[in-house]
Amino acid sequence: MERVVRHFQDELEALQARLLEMGGLAEERVRAAVQGIVSRDMHVIDRVMRGDEPINALHIEIDDRCFRLLALHQPMATDLRAIVAAVKINTDLERVGDLAVNIAEAARRYVSHPPVKQLIDIPEMGEIAQGMLRDALDAYVRRDTGLAQQVLNEDDRLDGLKTHVFRELLNIMLHDATTVEPSIDLILVSRHLERIGDHATNIAEDVIFMVSALDVRHHPPTTVED
Amino acid sequence: MTLRHPTVQPRAPQEDRPTKIDVEHLSFYYGDKRALEDITIGMRSNLVTAFIGPSGCGKSTFLRTLNRMNDIIPATRVEGTVLIDAANIYDSGVDVVAVRRRVGMVFQKSNPFPKSIFENVAYGLRINRMTTGRSELEARVEESLQQAALWEEVKDRLQESALAMSGGQQQRLCIARALAVKPDILLMDEPASALDPIATQRIEELIYDLKKTYTIVIVTHNMQQAARVSDYTAFFWLGKLVEYDRTDKIFTAPGEKLTEDYITGRFG
Numbered sequence: 250m251e252r253v254v255r256h257f258q259d260e261l262e263a264l265q266a267r268l269l270e271m272g273g274l275a276e277e278r279v280r281a282a283v284q285g286i287v288s289r290d291m292h293v294i295d296r297v298m299r300g301d302e303p304i305n306a307l308h309i310e311i312d313d314r315c316f317r318l319l320a321l322h323q324p325m326a327t328d329l330r331a332i333v334a335a336v337k338i339n340t341d342l343e344r345v346g347d348l349a350v351n352i353a354e355a356a357r358r359y360v361s362h363p364p365v366k367q368l369i370d371i372p373e374m375g376e377i378a379q380g381m382l383r384d385a386l387d388a389y390v391r392r393d394t395g396l397a398q399q400v401l402n403e404d405d406r407l408d409g410l411k412t413h414v415f416r417e418l419l420n421i422m423l424h425d426a427t428t429v430e431p432s433i434d435l436i437l438v439s440r441h442l443e444r445i446g447d448h449a450t451n452i453a454e455d456v457i458f459m460v461s462a463l464d465v466r467h468h469p470p471t472t473v474e475d
Numbered sequence: 476m477t478l479r480h481p482t483v484q485p486r487a488p489q490e491d492r493p494t495k496i497d498v499e500h501l502s503f504y505y506g507d508k509r510a511l512e513d514i515t516i517g518m519r520s521n522l523v524t525a526f527i528g529p530s531g532c533g534k535s536t537f538l539r540t541l542n543r544m545n546d547i548i549p550a551t552r553v554e555g556t557v558l559i560d561a562a563n564i565y566d567s568g569v570d571v572v573a574v575r576r577r578v579g580m581v582f583q584k585s586n587p588f589p590k591s592i593f594e595n596v597a598y599g600l601r602i603n604r605m606t607t608g609r610s611e612l613e614a615r616v617e618e619s620l621q622q623a624a625l626w627e628e629v630k631d632r633l634q635e636s637a638l639a640m641s642g643g644q645q646q647r648l649c650i651a652r653a654l655a656v657k658p659d660i661l662l663m664d665e666p667a668s669a670l671d672p673i674a675t676q677r678i679e680e681l682i683y684d685l686k687k688t689y690t691i692v693i694v695t696h697n698m699q700q701a702a703r704v705s706d707y708t709a710f711f712w713l714g715k716l717v718e719y720d721r722t723d724k725i726f727t728a729p730g731e732k733l734t735e736d737y738i739t740g741r742f743g
Contacts, residue, residue, distance in 0.1 A: 254741060325727070326727060326739050330728070462727065
């Protein structure tokens, strides 16, 4: 019995390691995509657009691992929640990878125009989104519900910045029609970064579920606070 | 932990029902050794309650207190009460045979009598004089075999020896035999542990069907089985009831660390 449990533990740890590797890749791609648009570096942008394959491969591998663990070990309680959480986190991270590609595509179009404005909010949104991803994955590794809760709180900042970016660019477009195309691309980038924050939030919610068996999804905020 | 959001616990699969068996402060002794310690638990009508726990934790002993099956073991003693439909089965003057008729039992190893299939099911009806004529007896035997999902397999060979049946069929025959005397409650002590996966699945499907009519209590070593067949699960450890809750709660988010450690195999 003990040997079987140890075998299962080893498999669970390997799953966690692969998930973290995928998280690291996703985070790095978000960083590179934002760097690409800020520094107008086509080389970096192209690299993000072409480099989705490792994440896609991990996406499939992690799903397979989860599937095998569920089928062969029929885990229960905390182990069951950990694997269900891994399946969901895996999907979120793959989407983050896709969104990094979307940012790079918008960036490529954007740098073909003269700059609309100095980019301040977009890099800040990139920092916040990467930080949320990093913290959500740290919370996953450390089983830290407090840190997961911080990630949930951060999401409001990202939403606020996205709204700010939209209003500012709307104003620019209204005054100068030649800025419409690049401005829309910047709005899209802010939208993609906000979506990355949503995926980090999903991961944080999965961590809370995994650790505490509490389902905190789809509830209006600010109900419980002491 | 402070959560900003309100929380939702896993939901019950179905509404709760009234209790059929209420055990209050039950302790059980083999000689001086206390095997069960102050158990209080209510088992609900027309649902399946599973008892899980490591070997020697007292779950089978506890099951046997529910129809006074332990009475036949010398030097044993019970404290506390077992109320079935609010009447204590340990009250003086209670007819133990009548209790066991109301609370049927199926054992780990199928134990058909060395008689025909028909006579195995008819046996309890005969000795309790529960039928008035041959046709009523035959009807009741058929009904019981139908309920035990065995009728179609044996209807053409009712006079053959029960011992010629397969293990899974023998176990279903024992269930039919228990059902023939129309109990309210069915106790099952590891009913599928000696059966292959297909025979086990048939027993589990049977349990699912039977709970429409009966209150079922099952002891099992197989946690997946407890998770599959039961509505409520009780975890026993060293003669104590550690946790009792809805089965979905026990197997996804148990409240006690001891339960968690047991069902995830990290025990001891």
